[in-house]
Amino acid sequence: xxxxxxxxxxxxxxxxxxxxxxxxxxxxxxxxxxxxxxxxxxxxxxxxxxxxxxxxxxxxxxxxxxxxxxxxxxxxxxxxxxxxxxxxxxxxxxxxxxxxxxxxxxxxx
Amino acid sequence: xxxxxxxxxxxxxxxxxxxxxxxxxxxxxxxxxxxxxxxxxxxxxxxxxxxxxxxxxxxxxxxxxxxxxxxxxxxxxxxxxxxxxx
Numbered sequence: 742x743x744x745x746x747x748x749x750x751x752x753x754x755x756x757x758x759x760x761x762x763x764x765x766x767x768x769x770x771x772x773x774x775x776x777x778x779x780x781x782x783x784x785x786x787x788x789x790x791x792x793x794x795x796x797x798x799x800x801x802x803x804x805x806x807x808x809x810x811x812x813x814x815x816x817x818x819x820x821x822x823x824x825x826x827x828x829x830x831x832x833x834x835x836x837x838x839x840x841x842x843x844x845x846x847x848x849x850x
Numbered sequence: 851x852x853x854x855x856x857x858x859x860x861x862x863x864x865x866x867x868x869x870x871x872x873x874x875x876x877x878x879x880x881x882x883x884x885x886x887x888x889x890x891x892x893x894x895x896x897x898x899x900x901x902x903x904x905x906x907x908x909x910x911x912x913x914x915x916x917x918x919x920x921x922x923x924x925x926x927x928x929x930x931x932x933x934x935x936x
Contacts, residue, residue, distance in 0.1 A: 749884070749925055790926035800926070804884075831925050838880035 743778070743808040745840050750821065750830035751800035754787060761801050764826050769805065771820055777809035781847060794828050806835075806843060869906030873914075881914040883921035886928050892919065897932045 750768070752761050765784070772779055785802035794800065814832055821830040835843065873881075882888070892900050892907075892915050899919055902912045922928040 751925065791923075791929035791932075792926055794926060802925075829925060831921060833921070836880075839882075842880040842882060 744811060745780070745806070745808050745835040746814065746832055747804065747806045747835050747839070747843070748817070748830065748832040749802060749804045750827050751790075751794070751802055753795070753826055753828050754797055754799045754801065756801075756826060760826070764824070765803050767824075768817075768820070771817065772805065772807050772809065772813075775809070775813050775816065777807045777813060779805060779807045781806040781843070797828070800828060871906060871908040871911060873911040874908060878911075881911065881918040883918035883925070884927065886922055889915070889919050889922055889928060893928070895933060897929050897934065 752764055756764070769779065769782070783804040783806075785804070787799055788802050789799050790797070817832065821827050872878075892905060894900055899916055902909070905912075907915065919928060923930050
């Protein structure tokens with residue numbers, strides 16, 4: 742049964758624009774190639790962090806909302822930890838209220 | 851000698867208005883960890899989560915708010931501790 746997930750990750754700001762795009766593309770392909778289906782994507786771009794992470798005060802935020810199997814998340818997690826360009830990530834499973842909230846936000850945005 | 855009456859806690863004469871859970875009233879079902887502005891209403895100046903007795907939220911939504919704030923802190927959308935003047 743495909744669960745609905747939402748993952749946000751922060752990319753270190755020292756990268757050039759192309760490297761950031763390449764990182765995002767790498768994770769997007771990773772989701773689609775492993776039987777995931779991307780529902781929505783959102784790029785918040787460069788944002789100031791509330792506290793410095795690894796001595797950096799800004800980061801590229803990127804959000805991917807996707808549907809996938811349960812055990813895929815472990816693989817995604819390992820990928821995140823292995824990639825040193827990602828300084829922080831969070832994946833969470835969306836319940837029905839969250840899904841409905843996301844739809845509503847997308848419709849009126 | 852007259853035993854003057856001492857109350858255990860100060861009488862809260864002014865706090866008469868009934869506190870209500872804003873989530874139930876507004877019909878909000880999901881607390882989004884991504885929009886920090888909304889979550890800031892539940893934090894005090896140091897960035898700590900306000901207790902239910904001050905905000906009046908119901909237990910179910912206080913837990914959702916707590917979880918959302920912790921996720922926002924993890925993603926550096928909200929600071930762990932600060933002296934931000936809101």
